[in-house]
Amino acid sequence: MMNRTFKGGIDLHQDQALHLRGINNYKRVERIYPKKVYIPIQQHIGDPAEVTVSVGEKVFLGQMIAKMGEGLGANIHASVSGRIVGIEEIDQGQGDEMTCIVIENDFQEQPEKIYHDKIEKLAPETIVEKVEAAGVVGLGGATFPSHVKLNPKEAIHTCIFNGAECEPLLMADAALMVNQGDQLIKGCKLVLKAVGANEGIIAIEDDKQEAIEVMKELCKDIPTLSVIEVPSIYPQGSTEMLFKTITGKEGPAGGSTRDLGYLVINVATTVAVSEAIDPGIPLSYRICSVVGDVIQQKNVCFPIGTSIQDMIDFCGGFDGAPSKIITGGFMIGKTVDTLAASLTKSANGLIVINEKHDQDSTPSPCILCARCIEVCPVGLLPHQLEKNYLKKNCKRLEKLYVESCINCGCCTYICPARRHLAEHIVAGQQELKEGRKS
Numbered sequence: 001m002m003n004r005t006f007k008g009g010i011d012l013h014q015d016q017a018l019h020l021r022g023i024n025n026y027k028r029v030e031r032i033y034p035k036k037v038y039i040p041i042q043q044h045i046g047d048p049a050e051v052t053v054s055v056g057e058k059v060f061l062g063q064m065i066a067k068m069g070e071g072l073g074a075n076i077h078a079s080v081s082g083r084i085v086g087i088e089e090i091d092q093g094q095g096d097e098m099t100c101i102v103i104e105n106d107f108q109e110q111p112e113k114i115y116h117d118k119i120e121k122l123a124p125e126t127i128v129e130k131v132e133a134a135g136v137v138g139l140g141g142a143t144f145p146s147h148v149k150l151n152p153k154e155a156i157h158t159c160i161f162n163g164a165e166c167e168p169l170l171m172a173d174a175a176l177m178v179n180q181g182d183q184l185i186k187g188c189k190l191v192l193k194a195v196g197a198n199e200g201i202i203a204i205e206d207d208k209q210e211a212i213e214v215m216k217e218l219c220k221d222i223p224t225l226s227v228i229e230v231p232s233i234y235p236q237g238s239t240e241m242l243f244k245t246i247t248g249k250e251g252p253a254g255g256s257t258r259d260l261g262y263l264v265i266n267v268a269t270t271v272a273v274s275e276a277i278d279p280g281i282p283l284s285y286r287i288c289s290v291v292g293d294v295i296q297q298k299n300v301c302f303p304i305g306t307s308i309q310d311m312i313d314f315c316g317g318f319d320g321a322p323s324k325i326i327t328g329g330f331m332i333g334k335t336v337d338t339l340a341a342s343l344t345k346s347a348n349g350l351i352v353i354n355e356k357h358d359q360d361s362t363p364s365p366c367i368l369c370a371r372c373i374e375v376c377p378v379g380l381l382p383h384q385l386e387k388n389y390l391k392k393n394c395k396r397l398e399k400l401y402v403e404s405c406i407n408c409g410c411c412t413y414i415c416p417a418r419r420h421l422a423e424h425i426v427a428g429q430q431e432l433k434e435g436r437k438s
Contacts, residue, residue: 006244008377009233010410013207018168018330022291026171027178027210029287029299032314033107037079037305038090038100039065043344044137045144046072051101057084060112062282064135065101074145075135079284079303082106093308093327093336100305100342115280119189125151127194127277134276135283140237140266141328143346146273149265154258156195160246161188163204163211163267164230166237167329170349172287173267175299177204177211180271181218187274188225194273195263200225202267203242205232234331235408239264241377253404268348288347293319293354302343309339311350320354327351331409364417372411372421378404382411382421389428394435397428405429 012018042048049066059065059078066076078101086102117130132147140162161184165173177184188200202219204212206229219225230236230245243257243264244250252259272283284304288311291297295316302311308325312318326333327347343350372382381400388396402425411421 005231005233006241006377007379008375008410009235009241010375010413011232012168012234013232015168022169023171023289023297023299026175026289026299029175029179029301030314031301032303032306032311033105034080034303034306034310035105036085037103037105037303038307038340038342039076039079039103039305040090040092040098040100040342040344041066041076042098043076043143043304043346044074045142046074048099049073049076051087051099053084053101055084055087058082059084059103060110062284063112064282072145072148074137075133075282076101077135077282077284078103079305080105081108081110090342091338091340093338093341094334103305111281113280115278117277117280119186119193119277122190122193122277124194124196127190127273130276130280131194131273133282134272136269136272136276137283137345138266139268139272139286139345139348141332141346141348146265146269149263150191150194150273152195152258152263154256155261156197156258156263157261158199158201158263159188159191159195159197160242160262160264161191161200161202161267161270162237162239162242162264163202163208163215164237164242165208166205166232166234167331167333167349168234169291169351170289170329172289172299172348174208174211176268176271176287177208178214181214183271183274184215184267185218185222185225186278187270187272190273190277191263191265191270192224197263198224201246202227203230203246204228205230205236207232235377235406235410238377238406238408240406283345286345286347288343288350290315290350292352293322293357294352295319304343304345306343307339308336308341308343308350311343312339312352318352318354320356322352323355323358324353325351326353331413332407361418361420363419366417366419369416371414371416375410375414377408377410378406380405382425383419385428386419386421386424389424389431392431394432397432402428402432
């Protein structure tokens with residue numbers, strides 16, 4: 001299989017401002033034990049889960065505290081053992097309040113139950129059922145419920161395990177591969193069995209050589225698994241770009257890689273699948289890279305529902321006066337405006353930018369330099385998409401394939417006029433959808 005790449009994208013290693021603000025020892029993962037966790041009932045694509053506990057109730061680590069409904073969704077579990085001290089509406093930092101279950105940590109880490117199921121004895125449908133029960137969702141940022149992904153209608157022959165952590169500064173998946181490689185291999189085998197695939201490819205960017213060496217060593221005697229190095233070009237980690245790099249094929253417009261027999265799943269999600277089976281613990285924690293303008297940049301393993309305030313304090317506090325706080329990646333993460341917001345299943349990164357480093361984002365008129373076109377990995381015309389969004393010309397947006405935008409943010413990053421291209425294109429996608437409904 002030939003190793004290719006895709007057209008466009010950005011080599012973010014050239015940005016010294018980013019390069020100098022990463023984690024020095026990414027392999028070291030520290031664990032935080034907050035006094036309280038604030039667990040939102042919606043941390044996934046789909047409907048909010050329904051609360052199943054009450055204030056004053058004692059809960060165990062991994063106990064279900066909110067159950068998914070009949071539609072698309074995911075179960076929510078206690079990430080610490082302790083007592084329910086509140087079910088409250090808490091601002092999540094983007095203008096919306098969310099129902100959160102507040103647990104006071106007793107620091108006993110008492111699990112509700114422990115199961116040890118062997119892969120050989122599990123039917124594919126049993127794997128899917130256990131993943132559903134464990135509340136596993138996509139941990140690469142999308143948070144799509146994994147039990148749905150592992151029960152595809154299409155025939156799957158190859159699984160691509162996405163370890164291409166292309167967002168600058170983030171090293172959570174790299175730390176996971178180095179420290180939990182055995183668990184990842186178990187997860188790969190479970191995913192292959194669940195979807196009936198006969199080949200698995202672990203894709204890792206070429207700037208993470210230690211992770212590559214660890215995974216190659218673990219895969220050397222497993223004929224169904226292999227490791228492929230992919231170029232460290234942003235947005236390599238997107239499903240569409242990684243698929244093109246590995247296969248040389250274009251994903252079907254308006255469709256999915258599954259239509260061509262390929263299922264792409266994040267490596268952290270794959271580990272969560274493994275842990276749902278053995279030791280049988282629901283998704284209740286994850287690794288997050290805390291980077292930027294904090295005193296100590298580090299990879300932190302946190303229980304779901306840890307507040308941003310507690311995480312910042314754990315990293316020594318702010319380095320300088322904070323200007324922006326971003327959850328997720330530098331390129332496509334979300335800015336939050338309160339330290340009370342919870343870190344959820346999607347939080348692979350927490351980035352702080354202080355007033356000194358925060359750049360002026362006031363836009364000026366487009367100078368028609370075409371840089372946004374050069375870097376767009378899916379071959380769109382970002383400046384034209386923004387222009388037609390501002391004119392509210394939905395018909396033109398559709399003709400310009402606005403729905404093909406993967407929201408990677410390359411256009412905004414490269415624009416010398418500081419145009420808010422990606423933001424406006426995503427808004428255009430939403431406006432087109434709403435226009436079709438009316």
